[in-house]
Amino acid sequence: MNALAPILSAALVSGSLYALLASGLSFVWGTVRIFNFAQGALLMIGAYVAWYVTDPSRAGAGLGAGFTAALFALAFGGAVLYLAIVRPFIGRANSDLMVIMTTLAAATFFENGADWVAGPRYKNLPRLATGNIQFSNTAVSMQELIIIILGPSLLLAFAVFLKRAKLGMAIRAVEQNRDAAFLVGIDIRNIYVIVFAVSAVLAAVAGVLYGGEYFITPTMGDDPLLKAFIVVVFGGLGSLPGTVVGAYMIALIESVSRYYIGLYYTPPILFGVLIAVMLVRPTGLLGRAYQ
Amino acid sequence: MLLKVEDVSAGYGRIPVLNGISIEVGRGERVGLFGPNGHGKTTLLRTISGLMRPTHGRITFDGRDITTTAPKDIVSLGLIHVLQGNTLFPRMTVLENVLLGAYSKRAWDDREENLARIYELFPILKQRSRQLARTLSGGQRQMASIATGLMGMPVLLMLDEPTLGLAPKVKDELATAISEIAETGVTMILVDQDIELLLSVCERLYLVERGRVSLETRRGEKISQEDVLEMYFGKAASA
Amino acid sequence: MKRLRFLLTLAAVGGVAVVLPLLITGAYYQNLCILTLLYAVVASNWDLTIGYTGLFNFAHIAFFGLGAYTSGILTVKYGISPWLGIAAAIALNVVVGAAMAFPATRLRGIYVALTTFAFTELASALIVSRTSLTGGSAGLVLIPSISFAGYDFGVHNNGYFYLGEILLIVSTFLLRALLKSDFGLSFVAIREFEDYAASRGVPVARQRLVALVVSAVFTSAAGAIYAHYLGVASPDIFGFGFVTLFLSMVILGGSGTLYGPIVAAVALTFFTEWRELAGYGDLRFMIVSGVIVAVLLFARSGLWGALEAIWRLARGRRRTSDAAAEAVAEQNRVPTEAGPAATVTEPQAR
Numbered sequence: 001m002n003a004l005a006p007i008l009s010a011a012l013v014s015g016s017l018y019a020l021l022a023s024g025l026s027f028v029w030g031t032v033r034i035f036n037f038a039q040g041a042l043l044m045i046g047a048y049v050a051w052y053v054t055d056p057s058r059a060g061a062g063l064g065a066g067f068t069a070a071l072f073a074l075a076f077g078g079a080v081l082y083l084a085i086v087r088p089f090i091g092r093a094n095s096d097l098m099v100i101m102t103t104l105a106a107a108t109f110f111e112n113g114a115d116w117v118a119g120p121r122y123k124n125l126p127r128l129a130t131g132n133i134q135f136s137n138t139a140v141s142m143q144e145l146i147i148i149i150l151g152p153s154l155l156l157a158f159a160v161f162l163k164r165a166k167l168g169m170a171i172r173a174v175e176q177n178r179d180a181a182f183l184v185g186i187d188i189r190n191i192y193v194i195v196f197a198v199s200a201v202l203a204a205v206a207g208v209l210y211g212g213e214y215f216i217t218p219t220m221g222d223d224p225l226l227k228a229f230i231v232v233v234f235g236g237l238g239s240l241p242g243t244v245v246g247a248y249m250i251a252l253i254e255s256v257s258r259y260y261i262g263l264y265y266t267p268p269i270l271f272g273v274l275i276a277v278m279l280v281r282p283t284g285l286l287g288r289a290y291q
Numbered sequence: 292m293l294l295k296v297e298d299v300s301a302g303y304g305r306i307p308v309l310n311g312i313s314i315e316v317g318r319g320e321r322v323g324l325f326g327p328n329g330h331g332k333t334t335l336l337r338t339i340s341g342l343m344r345p346t347h348g349r350i351t352f353d354g355r356d357i358t359t360t361a362p363k364d365i366v367s368l369g370l371i372h373v374l375q376g377n378t379l380f381p382r383m384t385v386l387e388n389v390l391l392g393a394y395s396k397r398a399w400d401d402r403e404e405n406l407a408r409i410y411e412l413f414p415i416l417k418q419r420s421r422q423l424a425r426t427l428s429g430g431q432r433q434m435a436s437i438a439t440g441l442m443g444m445p446v447l448l449m450l451d452e453p454t455l456g457l458a459p460k461v462k463d464e465l466a467t468a469i470s471e472i473a474e475t476g477v478t479m480i481l482v483d484q485d486i487e488l489l490l491s492v493c494e495r496l497y498l499v500e501r502g503r504v505s506l507e508t509r510r511g512e513k514i515s516q517e518d519v520l521e522m523y524f525g526k527a528a529s530a
Numbered sequence: 531m532k533r534l535r536f537l538l539t540l541a542a543v544g545g546v547a548v549v550l551p552l553l554i555t556g557a558y559y560q561n562l563c564i565l566t567l568l569y570a571v572v573a574s575n576w577d578l579t580i581g582y583t584g585l586f587n588f589a590h591i592a593f594f595g596l597g598a599y600t601s602g603i604l605t606v607k608y609g610i611s612p613w614l615g616i617a618a619a620i621a622l623n624v625v626v627g628a629a630m631a632f633p634a635t636r637l638r639g640i641y642v643a644l645t646t647f648a649f650t651e652l653a654s655a656l657i658v659s660r661t662s663l664t665g666g667s668a669g670l671v672l673i674p675s676i677s678f679a680g681y682d683f684g685v686h687n688n689g690y691f692y693l694g695e696i697l698l699i700v701s702t703f704l705l706r707a708l709l710k711s712d713f714g715l716s717f718v719a720i721r722e723f724e725d726y727a728a729s730r731g732v733p734v735a736r737q738r739l740v741a742l743v744v745s746a747v748f749t750s751a752a753g754a755i756y757a758h759y760l761g762v763a764s765p766d767i768f769g770f771g772f773v774t775l776f777l778s779m780v781i782l783g784g785s786g787t788l789y790g791p792i793v794a795a796v797a798l799t800f801f802t803e804w805r806e807l808a809g810y811g812d813l814r815f816m817i818v819s820g821v822i823v824a825v826l827l828f829a830r831s832g833l834w835g836a837l838e839a840i841w842r843l844a845r846g847r848r849r850t851s852d853a854a855a856e857a858v859a860e861q862n863r864v865p866t867e868a869g870p871a872a873t874v875t876e877p878q879a880r
Contacts, residue, residue, distance in 0.1 A: 035640055088827055096640050097586040098826055101781055105819035108774045112819075116812035166394075169383075173391050176380040182342060183374060184443065185366030185395035222770060226651060233644050264666075267655030271648050275633075278645050282637050 005136035007255045013144045013213075014227075015251030016151025019244045020206040022228035022235075023155055024199030030238030031175045031195045034086060034096050037103040040225025041110035042200045045077060046070040046207030047216045048114055051123050063126055070204045078200025079193045081106060086196070087189075107221075114218040125211035147209050154205060155244060158198075162240075171195060175238070227254075230274050236287020246285060292351075293318040293478055294339070294370075294447055299348030300502070301338045308334040310502035311348065316447065321479045323489035326499035332482045333375055335499065336449050340372035341365045352447070367395040369446030373439070375455065375482075377432035381425035385416055385435050388424050392442030402442065409438045412468055430461035434468070441472070448472070449480040454488065466491070543699060551691035560687045562803055564759060567694030570795035571701050571752040573779035574788065575745035578705060581786030582714070583741045584721030586639070587646040588773065589630045592653045593623045593746045595767040597753025599657055599664060602673045602763040607663065612676040612758050619754040620747050627746030628739060635735040654768035669764030676758045683759075690759045697755065698792070701748040706788055708744065717741065721786075774815075775802065778822050784832025794833055 025039050047070070053059045054066030061069075085102040089095045129142035140148075162168035173181040174191045181188060210220065227250065235246020253273060257266045277284065294316040301309045308331045316322045324332045337343045339350055341362035350358045352370055379388050389409065393402040410417040413434045419427060424435060433453055440448055453469060454462045466488050473479055473492050483489055489496055490510065498506040554560055576590040600622050601615030610618075633645045657664045664670055675684025676693070683689030708714045720734055757763040766772070775798065783794030801807075802814055829836055 029640075035643075085823055094584070094586075097643070100586065100640075100643055101777060102823050102826055104770075104774055104777065105822040107770065109816050109819040111770075112812035112815040116816070166399075169387060169391060170394065172383060173380050176382055177378060179342060180374060180378045180380060180439075181391075182362040183340060183366065183372050184391045184393075184439065185363045186391075187361070187363045219770075229644070230648070233641075233648065237640075264659035264661070268652060268659055271652035271655060274648050275645065275652065278637075278641070278648070279633060282641055 002137055003259055005138040007252075007259050009135060009138055009140050009144065009148075010258070011248065011252040011255035012148045013251075014254065015248035016147050017206050017209060017224065018227050018231050018251055019155060019247035020151050020202050020209075021224050022231040022243050022247050023158070023240060024202040025228050026232045026235070026238055026240060026243040027202075028195055028199045029232070030240075031171060032082075032086070032090070032192050034090075034099040035103070035237075036196075036199070037100060037225070038081065038106040038110065039199070039203055039228065040221025040223075041107040042074060042078065042081075042203035042221070043207040043210065043224055044114060044216075044218060044221040045110060046074050046200075046204030047125065047211035047220065048118060048123075049073045049204075050208045050211060051125055051216055054125060055123070063128065066125070067208050070208055071201055074200040074204035074207075075197040078197040078203075081200070082193055082196035087192070090192075111218045111221075118218070120217075122215040122217060123211075124215050125208065127212045128209075143209075143212050147213075150205070150209070152244075154202070155240075158202075159240065167194070227270075230270055233284055234274055234277055236284030239284070239286045242284055242286030292316065293320075293353055294480075295349075295351045296335070296339065297349045297351075299335075299338060299345045299350060301334060301343050301345045303334075307346075308502055309338065309345070312499070312503045313348075314497055314504060316478060316480060319476055319478055320495065321473050321481065321493040323493035323496040324480065324482045324499055325484070325486060325489055325496060326505075330500050331502040332499050333451055334502075336372055336451050336480070336482065339365075339449065340370065342372075363395070366443060367397050369397065369444060370449075371440045371443040371445035371447070372449045373436050373451060373453070375451035377429065377436045379424040379432060379436055379439070381423070383424055384421055385424055385427065386420040388435055389416065389420075389438050389442055392439035393444075395443060398442060398444045401444065405442050405444065409441055412441075412471060413438055428461075430457050430465065433457065433465060437465075437468070437472075445477055447478040447480065449482075451482045452484065453481075454483055454485055547692075547695040547699060550695070551688045554691075557687065558805065560691055562800060564687065564690045564694050565803060566796050566799040567691075567698050568752045568756050568759075569776065569779065569799050570792040571694075571698050572749050572776050573783065573791035573795045574698075574705060575701060575748045576776060577780045577783070577785055577787070577791045578708075578745045579738075579741045580780055581784075582709065582717045582721060583738055585634055585738055585741065586643045587630070587634060587742075588643065588650045589627065589634075589646045589742060590745065590749045590776065591768055591773050592626065592630075592646075592650040593749035594753035594756070594772070594776075595650075595657075595763075595765075596626060596653055597623055597750030598757035598763040598767055599670065600750075601754035602670045602757040603663060605674050605758070606670060606672060612674060612754075615758075616751055616754040619750045623746040623750035624743055627742040631735070631739040631742045634742065635738050650768055650773075654765055657768075658765050665763075667765055669762050669766075670757075671762050673757050673761050673763060675761065676755070684761075690755070693755060697748065697751055702788065702792070704744070704748075709788065713737075713740070774819070778818055781822055782825050782832055784834035787832065787834040790832050790834025793837070797833070 021039060021043060025036060028034065028036050050063070050066035050070040051058070053061050053069040054063050059065075085106055086099055089098045089102065092098065127141070127143040128146050131142045132139040133142065133145060162172055170181070170186045171191055171194070173184070173186060174188055178188065206224065207221075210224065214220065231246045231250050232243055234250055235244070236242030250270065254266055254270060257269045261269065292315045296312060296314045298311045298313055299309055300307060300311055312331065312335060314322070314335075324335070326332060334343065338345050341357070341360055345358060348358070349356065352365070352368060355368070357365055357368070357370070380391065383391075389406065390402060393399050393405065398405070415431055416435055416438055419431060424432065427435060437450065437453060440450070450469070454465055457465065462485070466485075469481070469488070470492055479492070481489060481492055494510050496508050497504045550563070551560070554563055572590060572594055579585045579587055579589070597619040600619040601612065604610050604615045604618055605612050630646060630649060634642050637645060658667050660666075675682060676689065677683060678689065681689060683693070709717070717737055720737055753767075779791045779794040779798055782798065783790030783792065798818065802818065807814055825832055831838075
């Protein structure tokens with residue numbers, strides 16, 4: 001019974017972060033049919049942009065400005081990334097595999113670029129709010145509470161946008177039937193750019209939240225990317241509900257395993273679960289068949 | 292002429308499907324395309340609507356060259372293509388599907404009025420409006436597909452095999468609806484295997500074979516249904 | 531005639547292989563050469579699966595890393611001979627390769643990439659977690675050097691140089707023979723038309739199994755030798771850095787070519803390890819990643835394809851049929867995003 005509160009709060013915090021990053025991956029896969037290996041690097045860039053704008057030793061404009069700057073920078077960055085290294089390959093044979101390579105190259109480029117520009121010294125962002133809240137036998141920091149609330153709220157807002165807005169409808173249309181989407185007059189090229197920008201913004205939010213919890217380093221995105229990767233495969237690539245469910249389930253498995261089995265044995269357990277799921281249900285728990 | 296297709300060739304990869312095809316459609320005219328499967332009818336429609344690029348030739352619509360125009364711009368000129376095989380957005384409701392038909396700026400503002408007219412034409416769609424498209428029957432899906440096309444306020448409506456694979460009773464229902472649409476005066480290109488339907492709706496027919504027009508005939512011209520059928524099956528058998 | 535040419539080639543390659551380590555005696559350049567040879571083995575074998583069977587996978591990182599750790603652990607903890615360690619590494623990875631072939635034959639495209647990537651991460655996570663056996667995240671150290679007939683390779687790096695050469699030559703000749711066989715030709719059939727090849731009776735599953743197992747043999751041997759050469763095996767082997775480096779060799783060299791990845795391994799190892807550029811670590815990798823994107827954009831057949839084109843032009847014997855076919859294919863590529871959908875979704879056109 002004592003274990004319940006710490007396990008749950010840890011699972012909710014990391015689940016929310018995973019959900020933010022993984023939704024972007026899954027969303028891009030669902031509409032554009034490519035897998036973005038640079039998603040973790042986008043998270044990292046979001047954190048750095050926020051740090052440069054926020055930190056007193058640099059622009060010193062405060063966290064609010066830093067957060068906003070990260071969102072705008074990444075919306076732009078996501079669109080540019082798409083135009084530069086994804087669009088040229090769409091329509092070619094094996095475009096999904098080519099884009100794995102170009103996005104991997106982009107991730108390498110950004111990580112080394114960040115190291116070059118920002119140097120190796122660890123940085124971190126101030127927390128969005130300070131203080132703790134006692135929750136049963138566990139102290140949950142305000143920062144964690146914000147993560148737990150902000151993550152799902154953003155994704156909910158995103159889901160409502162997809163459901164209700166004309167543009168959201170168009171995005172779903174592209175995902176479900178490309179040819180028919182063309183024929184009702186949807187400009188698919190623009191939709192793809194928007195999809196990339198939105199998923200980069202989700203990564204930026206995750207980056208700012210990570211940056212307040214952990215150190216900002218050029219490779220800070222690698223581990224979250226890996227987790228997001230497990231999440232989307234587990235939950236089902238291209239399915240937003242599947243991704244969110246997957247994020248919290250993976251976070252829960254991870255949290256339980258860390259508590260009872262230990263930190264070092266957790267990754268093998270996660271990958272074991274993942275490989276089992278892939279062999280039994282290759283399209284993930286809630287995913288659809290893909291051709 | 293509203294639509295002019297001149298000497299157009301197109302294909303998939305290295306396989307040519309259209310070999311210098313030419314057709315013309317006048318304003319307010321209903322034109323039918325028929326011929327054996329795999330000889331380019333669908334490819335012709337896909338090329339006109341911009342889903343495929345011709346490798347050769349020219350397409351003009353309402354005096355504008357649309358040979359290399361993007362599909363969305365072609366749609367916004369009022370040239371609407373309803374795909375073969377009741378192609379819908381399967382995980383959206385019927386209402387969402389139909390509303391997406393009015394996506395282009397030209398049609399969006401009038402969507403409510405058009406929706407009312409479409410519900411009159413296909414009352415079943417009103418009943419099913421909250422249902423996911425993939426749960427509809429084949430005939431209903433075809434109706435929703437045509438409805439989606441009508442929501443785009445077509446100047447020229449291209450229907451690709453609307454009665455394909457439907458039961459006779461459903462087919463009759465659809466044929467009636469298509470005739471009703473035709474009576475509104477919209478210009479139409481109708482592709483179908485049902486010659487009876489084509490003869491009842493269209494003033495002019497093109498027989499498409501091996502990627503080109505091998506025969507053109509008018510309803511007024513003395514040509515019986517038997518002649519058409521013989522021509523069609525005779526040639527198809529030898530092809 | 532053919533046989534004579536083969537023997538002459540063999541003699542020439544053998545001659546160069548014998549002489550090269552005698553000419554390059556500086557420790558620094560020997561190190562570069564040894565790394566190049568081992569990386570070239572990994573890249574060309576990885577290309578057997580990516581370029582020839584169209585199986586985009588991350589398995590070879592696991593083969594390489596597990597090869598290094600298997601031999602490392604066996605020699606450090608159990609004191610067996612490095613030669614037996616290498617043999618054990620190969621044996622283990624043949625099993626791993628066969629096991630990987632199971633999902634790889636059931637899944638398609640992106641999911642093969644995802645499962646094999648997950649497996650690689652699993653291997654890495656397992657190694658980090660078993661600290662007592664593997665040294666954990668700090669790595670396994672004091673891995674003994676290889677020696678042969680009392681000649682310690684650790685003292686004279688010539689030994690590793692020759693060993694690397696032998697491995698690369700044997701691997702290349704075997705891959706070449708495999709690709710020239712009927713079996714190898716059907717690899718390409720699978721890559722180009724998986725469904726069609728399968729329907730014509732080409733055993734897709736068996737081919738992928740063979741490709742994975744064969745390439746596992748050489749890749750794990752390279753990994754094991756790498757560990758003995760450096761004396762350490764660290765979890766970095768499984769990291770993004772190595773993945774990108776090896777994949778770059780495949781892509782830059784030209785996937786689906788036998789010699790391309792080898793050429794690219796030479797170029798990239800020298801570029802990324804060269805001491806004159808020591809201060810520019812980050813920039814070097816940024817340039818490499820930029821070049822990868824550029825190659826994928828503008829020169830899809832990679833360095834080797836470019837070399838071939840120059841060679842053909844120089845000999846004035848450009849194969850016009852191929853060029854024409856390429857031109858046609860290029861022309862038919864719909865330049866909008868409609869491309870893939872537009873070319874595959876029409877059920878009527880057959």
